[in-house]
Amino acid sequence: MSARDRILARLASRLATGADREAAVSARLAGERPDTPRPMQSRTTPEERVEAFIARAVKADATASLIGSMADLPAALADELRRRNLGPSVRAGSDPALAALDWGGVEVSRGVGRIEEPATLSVAPYGLAETGSLAFCSGPENPVTLTFLGETHFAVVRAGDIHAGFEELFAAHRASGRDPRTLNFVTGPSRSADIGQTLQLGAHGPVALHIFVVGE
Amino acid sequence: MTAHEPTSRLFKENVKAAMADPNLQKAMKNAGEGFVGKRRAAAGGVPEFDQIRDAARDLKNHVLGHLDLYLARYEEKVTAAGGHVHWAETAEDMRRIVLDICRSVDAKTVNKGKTMISEEAGINGWLEENGIRPVETDLGEYIIQLRGEAPSHIIAPAIHVTSDEVEALFRERHTHLPADRNLSELSSMLSEARTILRQKYFEAEVGITGANMLIAETGQSIIVTNEGNGDLSQSLPKVHIVLASLEKIVPTMEDAATVLRVLARSATGQDMSVYTTLSSGPRRAEDPDGPEQYHVILLDNGRTEMVGTEFQEMLRCIRCGACMNHCPVYQAVGGHAYGWVYPGPMGAVLTPSLIGVEEGGMLPNASTFCGRCEAVCPMRIPLPKMMRHWREREFERNLSPKAARYGLKFWAAFAERPALYRLATRAAIFALGLMGRKRGRFAKLPLAGGWTAQRDFPAPEGGTFMAAWARAQKVKGAR
Structure with missing residues (x-):
């Protein structure tokens, strides 16, 4: 008997038996679940959603700005880079939404994150109003290392992709058919309180996170 | 040394050392109330918080009742995504x-x-013995690895270290840097560690992380962090190994959300930790980054033996640390005094389950039964009740100290004979009242040195509780 079989047999001998157990598990995994309470924060109306998302992202020490359309991104990004005394270049993936843009004076290099990345840019397929989080999917379009290696991480999310709560976000994710290795929820820039129990921003990941919310 | 050898049976001695350690006392004083206030504010910000706690409890109870089936389903999904599941019965x-x-x-x-x-299984020492270098990348874990210590808190492993000690440690160990560099600011220490560890991420062939949850529906493992080190550790090396205990299963992504909604608020008082990552399998065919291999090792180590017993509820624990943040005993002595991997109230219950009541049986005595741990536990684990179960077992198995056993037997001899008990307590109260009449308190009492060493004992006034109760009942009856 393998370790696996011994462990499962030990559990089975200690738990109730019966065919209904298997059915209960199948039903639960098929999406049947008891009514589960949700926090007030997860029940924004469409009208208040973007505002709530930004407020909560800012509470988590991110910064954010609204832009009218994707076409406005290059100019908005150039402004942000200047304001932060960063050079006019970013690292990004092959996301078609970025590839289609005229970047003007900003040099966009493509590829994975390297050991030093002053500025990186990713597109988040989802935002979460409940917590002010972004959710990224790993892959060539937005390599996962860009999310963690950029000293300043710039993120783009469409207002229409911001969901009220986890339930709506996960429903959209299942419906999209995406199957990334990682789904990364990001809520503000990285931080640590491990030295002297005093919170500091910029642990191993980005020191700053700026979100461009693209209106319709 | 493959694991930190337990010293839980030396709890009393450990406590004495902890109370006499000025650095530890300074660090604990500095850390203590921060967590409490932040948790209160975060939980208070969600009107439905207590209902979500109930739902989280029910969800985990459902999983534990079907754990064998969920584990099998989870394994299928991991395998389908190209990952490997390994089963470990022991450390x-x-x-x-x-x-x-x-x-x-x-x-x-x-x-x-x-x-x-990894701490429970003693992975670091074992890798070192076998010529492989383990590098802790969580800043707190990095600090204690340099100090050769175990974590003293499950989410703030270096909570017992002051910033002055960190500065001295970095100067001693980072010898490749100029000795006269300025480390007076916390930010300069953070940036120094960040630079050193950034290099390490690109050198390692294997990255090991834990798992806050395992999702049966999708075969994903979840890590929740604030630093980003867990993500760099799993995304840059060739191989990602997830170490998880087998009760970490939740059925679906929505169920994971229920736990996430109470986890960060209970732990650090954040609404959401900075990074919550759901990982499945190795990098996809077209992916330019991410690991080429994904392994999950499921650890039993005594947990299946807890299923179906009075300790099963402990398996709901999501390792938020709220119980220790709110424990007066933990706050006074820190985590190392508990002598093994898990400190505080959750450690007092879990340690005897995992390493035996002979070694860990002292820990459930480290409680005033104030009940704060249970009051804040997001999974509503009845920690004080389970500590009482352990005390009973310790007594049944003749493991408690002789003096305590004789004392209890002596007391029981009276308690089982109510008339004798009342007579004896009346006599004792009368004598003490007489002796203490002048000052109203005692600075010293025979057999009560443990009390009077720290504070005076008040002299009794006006008879026993039983007498007062009888009088009150009589008055009530007469009305």
């Missing part, structure tokens, strides 16, 4: 599996995200 099994995987890719360096299961 030793887990060490062997980790080493086999590391050797298969000829690993020299292994990066570690924060994982308590």
